[in-house]
Amino acid sequence: FHLSLSLSLSLSLSGLIVHGPSAPLVAPLGSSVVLPCYVDKPLPVEDLELEWRRTDSETLVYLYQDGESQTEAQQHDYHDRAHFFTDEIQHGNFSLYLDNLRAEDEGRYTCRVYSQQDSGETVVEIKYVVRLLVSGSKHSISASVGEDVTLNCSVDSRIPSEDIEVSWKKTNEKIQVLLYQNNETFPDSADEQYRDRVEFFTAEIPKGNFSLRLKSIRTEDIGVYMCEVLAGGLSANATAVLE
Numbered sequence: 001f002h003l004s005l006s007l008s009l010s011l012s013l014s015g016l017i018v019h020g021p022s023a024p025l026v027a028p029l030g031s032s033v034v035l036p037c038y039v040d041k042p043l044p045v046e047d048l049e050l051e052w053r054r055t056d057s058e059t060l061v062y063l064y065q066d067g068e069s070q071t072e073a074q075q076h077d078y079h080d081r082a083h084f085f086t087d088e089i090q091h092g093n094f095s096l097y098l099d100n101l102r103a104e105d106e107g108r109y110t111c112r113v114y115s116q117q118d119s120g121e122t123v124v125e126i127k128y129v130v131r132l133l134v135s136g137s138k139h140s141i142s143a144s145v146g147e148d149v150t151l152n153c154s155v156d157s158r159i160p161s162e163d164i165e166v167s168w169k170k171t172n173e174k175i176q177v178l179l180y181q182n183n184e185t186f187p188d189s190a191d192e193q194y195r196d197r198v199e200f201f202t203a204e205i206p207k208g209n210f211s212l213r214l215k216s217i218r219t220e221d222i223g224v225y226m227c228e229v230l231a232g233g234l235s236a237n238a239t240a241v242l243e
């Protein structure tokens with residue numbers, strides 16, 4: 001009895017299925033971002049009502065009602081920064097465009113859709129609004145065969161290391177040297193040439209220091225190395241030259 005009751009309840013309450021992005025968003029400070037919100041099948045435009053709010057504060061970011069944008073209802077700060085693609089409504093696309101991003105824009109946003117008797121919602125998270133700067137080695141590194149060297153790579157960002165992916169590659173030959181992903185180092189990602197000869201300074205990683213230790217160097221190690229940093233959709237890189 002319990003099962004059938006909860007099933008019928010969830011069916012009658014589920015209403016519209018509204019989709020958002022598959023992962024939290026990461027965007028550069030000062031940039032613009034699209035907060036995706038859409039339904040699979042277009043809805044009748046008459047009686048359609050759309051509402052974007054900050055999930056925690058319920059602050060109104062954008063409202064579409066009675067066939068038009070209700071700009072006087074939205075919170076003042078979003079007046080010039082939140083844009084809506086009215087032409088997209090007919091395609092079931094209710095995405096919001098947010099301009100000139102600041103750190104305070106981090107957080108969750110609820111996109112609520114009302115159509116005739118139905119309603120549905122999705123939550124979009126802007127996880128980080130940040131700078132992502134990467135610096136490498138300032139000058140080229142010379143060493144003799146058999147020595148150990150450190151190739152510099154430091155990430156300047158508020159993004160914690162567990163949300164960052166770092167890939168060290170040798171650029172000339174596009175060889176994977178070492179990978180850091182999901183808060184873990186993957187020594188097996190290293191090309192055979194570097195297997196068991198490369199490592200991060202584990203204790204330094206939380207500080208954004210992803211410098212690479214390359215041990216007992218060989219002549220064929222000469223070349224340009226790139227440290228490529230990914231966070232959300234953002235990427236940045238720096239290089240180190242080994243002579």
Ligand SMILES: *[C@@H]1O[C@H](CO)[C@@H](O)[C@H](O)[C@H]1NC(C)=O
Nearest residue numbers: 034036038085088093094095
């Ligand atoms: C919705 O419209 C925006 C703006 O034109 C576009 O960037 C986005 O890709 C569209 N989304 C879908 C699901 O069509």
Ligand SMILES: *[C@@H]1O[C@H](CO)[C@@H](O)[C@H](O)[C@H]1NC(C)=O
Nearest residue numbers: 136137138139140141151152
């Ligand atoms: C690597 O970084 C350290 C610390 O910032 C610095 O002292 C050193 O000169 C750098 N090495 C290169 C080759 O740029």
Ligand SMILES: *[C@@H]1O[C@H](CO)[C@@H](O)[C@H](O)[C@H]1NC(C)=O
Nearest residue numbers: 161162163182183184202206
């Ligand atoms: C990431 O790894 C460090 C060290 O292994 C650990 O202390 C920390 O709890 C991990 N963080 C997450 C989010 O898994």
Ligand SMILES: *[C@@H]1O[C@H](CO)[C@@H](O)[C@H](O)[C@H]1NC(C)=O
Nearest residue numbers: 150152153154201204209211
């Ligand atoms: C990163 O850590 C290594 C090992 O402790 C150190 O040699 C290097 O100077 C550090 N780099 C920066 C930029 O602090």
Ligand SMILES: *[C@@H]1O[C@H](CO)[C@@H](O)[C@H](O)[C@H]1NC(C)=O
Nearest residue numbers: 171226228229235236237238
């Ligand atoms: C490295 O960063 C520069 C900008 O600093 C960019 O132009 C280039 O495409 C990046 N390279 C890769 C392989 O991502």
